Each structure stands twice: as structure tokens, then as C-alpha cells.
Amino acid sequence: MSFADEIARFQAKALDRANRVFRRAVTLLGEELAKPRPEGGTPHLTGNLIRSILARVNGPVNVKPDGDDGEGNFFGTDVGLAVAGAVIGDTITIGFQAVYAARVNFGFVGEDKLGRYYNQQGAHFVERAAAMWPQFVDQAVREVKANG
Amino acid sequence: MANALTETQIWMAWRTAFATFADPVPVAWPAEPFEPDTERMFYAVGFTAAPPRRLMLGKGPHVRDGFFTASVVAPVGPPLAWHIQKAAEIVDAFAEDIRIGDCWLRITRRAEIMASYNDGPFIRTPVVIPWQAAA
Numbered sequence: 012m013s014f015a016d017e018i019a020r021f022q023a024k025a026l027d028r029a030n031r032v033f034r035r036a037v038t039l040l041g042e043e044l045a046k047p048r049p050e051g052g053t054p055h056l057t058g059n060l061i062r063s064i065l066a067r068v069n070g071p072v073n074v075k076p077d078g079d080d081g082e083g084n085f086f087g088t089d090v091g092l093a094v095a096g097a098v099i100g101d102t103i104t105i106g107f108q109a110v111y112a113a114r115v116n117f118g119f120v121g122e123d124k125l126g127r128y129y130n131q132q133g134a135h136f137v138e139r140a141a142a143m144w145p146q147f148v149d150q151a152v153r154e155v156k157a158n159g
Numbered sequence: 160m161a162n163a164l165t166e167t168q169i170w171m172a173w174r175t176a177f178a179t180f181a182d183p184v185p186v187a188w189p190a191e192p193f194e195p196d197t198e199r200m201f202y203a204v205g206f207t208a209a210p211p212r213r214l215m216l217g218k219g220p221h222v223r224d225g226f227f228t229a230s231v232v233a234p235v236g237p238p239l240a241w242h243i244q245k246a247a248e249i250v251d252a253f254a255e256d257i258r259i260g261d262c263w264l265r266i267t268r269r270a271e272i273m274a275s276y277n278d279g280p281f282i283r284t285p286v287v288i289p290w291q292a293a294a
Contacts (some may be wrong), residue, residue, distance in 0.1 A: 034187065036276065044270075052207075070211075085233070113273075113274070113276050114276070114278070117203075117205070117228065117230055117273070117285040118203050118205065118230065118283070119278050119279070119281060120195050120232065120278050120279045120280070120281055120283075121279070122279065127194060128194060128197060128279075128280075129192075129193070129194060129195070130187040130193045130194075130195050130201075130203055130232075132169045132187070132189055132190070132203070132205065133203070133205045133208075133230075133285075135205045135207045135226070135228055138205070138207045138225075138226035138228060138287060139207040139209065141226065142207060142209035142224040142225045142226055142289075143209040143210070143224070145209075145222075145224060146210070146212060149212075159165065
């Protein structure tokens with residue numbers, strides 16, 4: 012094998028590893044968002060919010076008020092599948108399609124039975140998962156290194 | 160015990176800094192009852208931190224990453240630009256690289272204004288401020 016071949020092989024392997032770290036870290040982020048409380052940070056009542064998670068490569072995730080069944084219910088997430096072909100340089104967006112996701116995350120003002128208003132604090136599960144991004148990258152690096 | 164002290168220092172540093180900024184506008188703090196006045200603007204605060212990351216094998220500082228979320232909650236009426244302007248005032252007050260309080264807590268990058276949404280008699284505009292602490 013020539014020196015040039017060795018360099019090309021090293022370059023291809025390094026790029027492949029970088030892509031695998033990228034995809035694995037995003038998948039870990041998606042898994043964290045899909046973890047219900049108390050294991051994760053996402054509120055869980057029926058699971059519909061978690062099932063509304065969607066990932067898109069180089070595209071937006073839009074709110075879908077009607078859900079997958081036309082009545083606001085969602086069937087499942089697709090983060091692992093969506094990022095399978097992503098490469099370094101792509102922009103991956105993970106979002107919640109449920110129309111109430113922003114209110115659950117950032118909070119809302121409600122009205123009780125006596126007509127008094129109250130401030131319902133947000134759950135901030137998106138910020139929590141985003142703050143863990145450096146940890147997901149570290150974990151992805153360890154896993155890719157271990158798997159060669 | 161040292162860990163508990165660090166967590167408290169981080170929260171108190173944020174609370175003091177934001178209370179100073181917000182005065183005299185009322186603030187809905189986490190885990191404290193708050194009855195909004197539908198005629199008056201207020202701020203709603205959220206605080207999140209990721210699990211600490213170890214830096215060294217021996218005893219030493221840990222890195223903590225998190226977000227301080229401050230939402231502008233104002234009665235419906237003014238145009239959207241007004242709400243965004245109020246949110247931008249938070250961004251300016253808590254600009255990147257500012258150090259908060261006496262602990263090693265700094266804002267890591269420019270805060271982000273999220274999309275406003277209709278919240279009953281209010282419009283809510285969240286501002287997400289990323290922070291990092293080594294302690």
C-alpha cells in the first residue's frame with residue numbers, strides 16, 4: 012500500500028467515525044427527549060407528547076394539530092431512522108409536533124374553578140436535553156472508539 | 160455538602176441577577192405561587208441544569224451546563240414587535256460572556272428568543288439563556 016493510499020484510508024476512516032459520532036449523539040438526544048419523568052425530563056400522561064417527536068434532516072419540524080390519526084394523536088417517533096443517513100454538515104431538527112408542546116415546555120397561564128388565574132410553570136424538558144448535548148457527544152465518542 | 164452549596168449558589172446568582180433586571184415587573188419564580196394580573200406584564204422563570212460532568216480523575220471542579228429561561232408574559236394587545244422588543248431587552252441584559260454572581264457562572268452564547276405564542280389573555284415569548292458553571 013502506498014503512502015497516498017494509507018492517507019486516503021485514514022481520511023475515510025476518520026470521516027466515517029465522525030459521521031457515526033454525529034448520528035449517535037443526535038440519536039441519544041432524541042432518546043433523552045423521549046424519556047418520561049422521572050427517568051428523563053418529559054412529562055408523561057398518555058405518552059402522546061413523546062410520540063409526537065419527529066426528526067428531519069435539513070428541514071423543519073412543523074406542529075401538526077390533527078396528529079397522525081386526524082384527532083391529535085401520534086403513532087411514534089422516528090429519530091433513529093431519520094438520522095440514519097445524516098452526515099457531518101447536515102442540520103438535524105428534532106421537534107414536537109403536538110400543538111401543546113410549547114405550553115408544556117415553557118408554561119402557561121391557566122384559570123381555576125373560581126376564575127382565578129395561575130401561572131403553570133414550564134417543564135423545560137427541551138432545554139434539559141439540550142444542556143446534556145456535550146454528554147451525548149462524549150458518550151457517542153466512547154461508543155464509536157470502542158466499536159472500532 | 161459541597162455539591163449542594165454549588166447548586167444553591169448557581170440558582171441564587173441567577174435569581175439575584177434576574178430580580179435586579181426585572182424590578183419593578185413581577186416575576187413568577189419556580190415552585191412559588193403566583194397569581195397573574197391580566198392587565199399587567201410579568202416574567203416567568205424556568206431553570207434547568209444537566210447532570211454535572213467530571214473534569215479530572217481526582218477531586219476537583221465539575222462542569223455544569225444549563226439554561227435559564229425567562230418568558231415575557233404580557234397582555235394581548237400590543238403588536239408582536241413590542242413583545243419581541245421586551246424579550247430582546249433580556250437578551251441584551253444577559254449577553255454572552257457575562258459572569259453572574261460570585262461563582263464561576265457565565266453565559267456561553269447569545270440568548271435565543273423563541274416563537275411567541277398565545278397564552279389565554281397573554282402572549283408568552285420565551286428567552287432561553289445558556290449558561291455554564293465550573294465548581
